[in-house]
Amino acid sequence: MIASILLAAQVKVAAVRIVEIIEPAAARVEIQAVVSLPPSLSPRERGALMIIREMLVLGTDNYTKNRLLDLALLNGDPIRVSLSFDHFRIGFSLPANSEDVGADMVSNLLRNALFREDEFASALALAPFRSYPAWPSALGNGERDFRSLRLSELRQVYQRLFRPENVTVAVGGVFTSGAFLRKFADWAPAPARAINPGKPQELYKSHPVNTVALWADLGDVPYPQLELTAIALGLGKDGAAFRVVRNQLGQSYRQEGVVSPGPAGLRLGVVYQSSAPDAPAALAALAKDIETWSDLTLKRAQATIKALDALGMGYSSVYLDPAGPLTSSLPDRCYWAAYAAAHKLPQDRKLVLTAMGSVSLDQLKSTAKRWASEAKIVITP
Amino acid sequence: MPGSAVSIQLFAASRGVEETTATHGWRHLLEHLLLMGRRDSASIDERAESKGIFITGKTYRDAMQIEITCQPDQLEDGMAFLDELLLPIDITQETIDREIRVMRQELELEDDAARLARGAWKAAYGETGMDAAGNLATMGKANPDALSELQAKQFAPRNMGLVISGPLSLDKVTARARLSMMKLRGEPAAELPRVESEVSRLDMPDAYGELRGVRVPGIRERKVAAALLAAFGIASEMPGSFVTYTPTLSNAVVMVGRTESNSGLGFFIDEMSDQQKVAAFTHGRALALRWIERHRSSPSSNSYWRGMLLCQDKSVRIETLVESFSQITYLQYLDALAGFGKDRAIIVVGDRK
Numbered sequence: 054m055i056a057s058i059l060l061a062a063q064v065k066v067a068a069v070r071i072v073e074i075i076e077p078a079a080a081r082v083e084i085q086a087v088v089s090l091p092p093s094l095s096p097r098e099r100g101a102l103m104i105i106r107e108m109l110v111l112g113t114d115n116y117t118k119n120r121l122l123d124l125a126l127l128n129g130d131p132i133r134v135s136l137s138f139d140h141f142r143i144g145f146s147l148p149a150n151s152e153d154v155g156a157d158m159v160s161n162l163l164r165n166a167l168f169r170e171d172e173f174a175s176a177l178a179l180a181p182f183r184s185y186p187a188w189p190s191a192l193g194n195g196e197r198d199f200r201s202l203r204l205s206e207l208r209q210v211y212q213r214l215f216r217p218e219n220v221t222v223a224v225g226g227v228f229t230s231g232a233f234l235r236k237f238a239d240w241a242p243a244p245a246r247a248i249n250p251g252k253p254q255e256l257y258k259s260h261p262v263n264t265v266a267l268w269a270d271l272g273d274v275p276y277p278q279l280e281l282t283a284i285a286l287g288l289g290k291d292g293a294a295f296r297v298v299r300n301q302l303g304q305s306y307r308q309e310g311v312v313s314p315g316p317a318g319l320r321l322g323v324v325y326q327s328s329a330p331d332a333p334a335a336l337a338a339l340a341k342d343i344e345t346w347s348d349l350t351l352k353r354a355q356a357t358i359k360a361l362d363a364l365g366m367g368y369s370s371v372y373l374d375p376a377g378p379l380t381s382s383l384p385d386r387c388y389w390a391a392y393a394a395a396h397k398l399p400q401d402r403k404l405v406l407t408a409m410g411s412v413s414l415d416q417l418k419s420t421a422k423r424w425a426s427e428a429k430i431v432i433t434p
Numbered sequence: 435m436p437g438s439a440v441s442i443q444l445f446a447a448s449r450g451v452e453e454t455t456a457t458h459g460w461r462h463l464l465e466h467l468l469l470m471g472r473r474d475s476a477s478i479d480e481r482a483e484s485k486g487i488f489i490t491g492k493t494y495r496d497a498m499q500i501e502i503t504c505q506p507d508q509l510e511d512g513m514a515f516l517d518e519l520l521l522p523i524d525i526t527q528e529t530i531d532r533e534i535r536v537m538r539q540e541l542e543l544e545d546d547a548a549r550l551a552r553g554a555w556k557a558a559y560g561e562t563g564m565d566a567a568g569n570l571a572t573m574g575k576a577n578p579d580a581l582s583e584l585q586a587k588q589f590a591p592r593n594m595g596l597v598i599s600g601p602l603s604l605d606k607v608t609a610r611a612r613l614s615m616m617k618l619r620g621e622p623a624a625e626l627p628r629v630e631s632e633v634s635r636l637d638m639p640d641a642y643g644e645l646r647g648v649r650v651p652g653i654r655e656r657k658v659a660a661a662l663l664a665a666f667g668i669a670s671e672m673p674g675s676f677v678t679y680t681p682t683l684s685n686a687v688v689m690v691g692r693t694e695s696n697s698g699l700g701f702f703i704d705e706m707s708d709q710q711k712v713a714a715f716t717h718g719r720a721l722a723l724r725w726i727e728r729h730r731s732s733p734s735s736n737s738y739w740r741g742m743l744l745c746q747d748k749s750v751r752i753e754t755l756v757e758s759f760s761q762i763t764y765l766q767y768l769d770a771l772a773g774f775g776k777d778r779a780i781i782v783v784g785d786r787k
Contacts, residue, residue, distance in 0.1 A: 129724025290479035306540035360486025
């Protein structure tokens, strides 16, 4: 394996945070932008963000839809846009040393999306009929309302939230430092007001099963301890959720321990899908199982995450994006770095991994016990 | 191949044990039971995961896959776990019944894309295109003896493919693999060919969305690459679309779908302008090449592709498809694209209210 040189630098300019991760072996440049969202977003603002997610790649002042697609596909992947509880993500990659084009593209997407009237009407008409899979819905886009949304309101939300102080851009791979700092130096948008808050809207349900989430807000727990507890609770076939919820109770086939952004910061959860859930029984059985955790539990959790990292298999318990867990690919490492910079977490996953190796059994069990005592049952039908 | 992971993948072709209405889902059930390990030893998952080794399994129409992922210095551990999984199953009726309870949950997780794909296979090949997930009522009729017999037939040497990818010595790996494979015995039963059906449209009351598919022959034929290129091209122009194809030497289906009620997929395909067709050709080729490159770049997906083909016929390589993607002409692409049109395609429409 070719050794990579990892240089991380964080520079703050004009309030946009830029994280640079130089990896000469990458042969491309990855750009990941995270727009931090306030916890107080109204259902209507979330509804508008859902439409923005659909429309962002349809064109900007300087880039047509086809031009955006052509450029992104030079490396084979379309632009990825997603919405989480506490952030909006835009990610794409370009050939190595394309930092000027990359900076211009991401700047355009963040500042100058077009939102044409006809495309808005079409996106709005389709929105209620889109498929909203249960798992990512349970992990969290929050309540939303896009009924009778007006284009002017959508633009207002874009202007109010897509602002330099909310934006962190991580750039990784092969590029010359500084292009992104220069690109955002003059960004000073006018303030925009909040829109009418709206009311939560019922959305189409794509699964005939229930998704059960047992969430506890544990953002105050040191991050490595939190992630390791998620692994002990629900990663792998010897994780507590697999042994208890699946094998012992027969309630599920898919069950995972998860760290994910929630309305009050990072939360720890066990999430599972079931056509016949008995969530109180599952929670009680998991709490009982935690009491039996031993050094073997700690050893398995630490061996699991260490091996997943060494094998390049990703970090299956970390769902920054509700659509899927964090992988160890360069795009996702940049995504993590951008999110971590915005939330004061360790930006380098290797540091998180090292710290997880130092978590004690007492710390693991106390976090898990706190989770079991504070967990709230949320069922997404 | 370079990297730090080793993927050991065993494939047992379904030749001779294809799904029938009497055994629908038995192979899937067998896969679940195999991975539970034997009653006379401690949990195989606990032992494996404590070493940072992961064991998973999956059942496809054409093969059952068992994957063991470990680090290069754990090859012997990984192979020892594989040997353990190849032992005759050791189960009771109670174990079967308990596992079917879990499989009920698995089957109910089937998403709209999978439901539409199931419909496309049914339309394309009738009962010979039945899904591998199975039917709970049929699985409920399985017993330990019948499953042991199934295991013996499916795991006959001629049905097996073993692929090991990772930064390893070829000679050392080959010798170790031979040691495991030499223990297998038996002959597969006669193959049940996949026969084309006359159905071209299917409405599915339990699904949501829309899918267009084309029947394709085995992967050796260039028609497969052309259909995939066209499908990726369509998907590149229709955000939210998916493309599905499983590598096989048998008759199959290349599908493009969208899981939204008024998806507009069919309308878009039938009304594509010349400009859109040109754009879809360029984007489709880029996406198809990227798709195959991804499959070749990690030990796990590389082993999957090679193993799926190897257990069916050792002479077929994934590289055939890569070459074809680069060689498809615009006219060949247009013909493949027309295959997704309303007059030639298999059309599946989800009709759930």
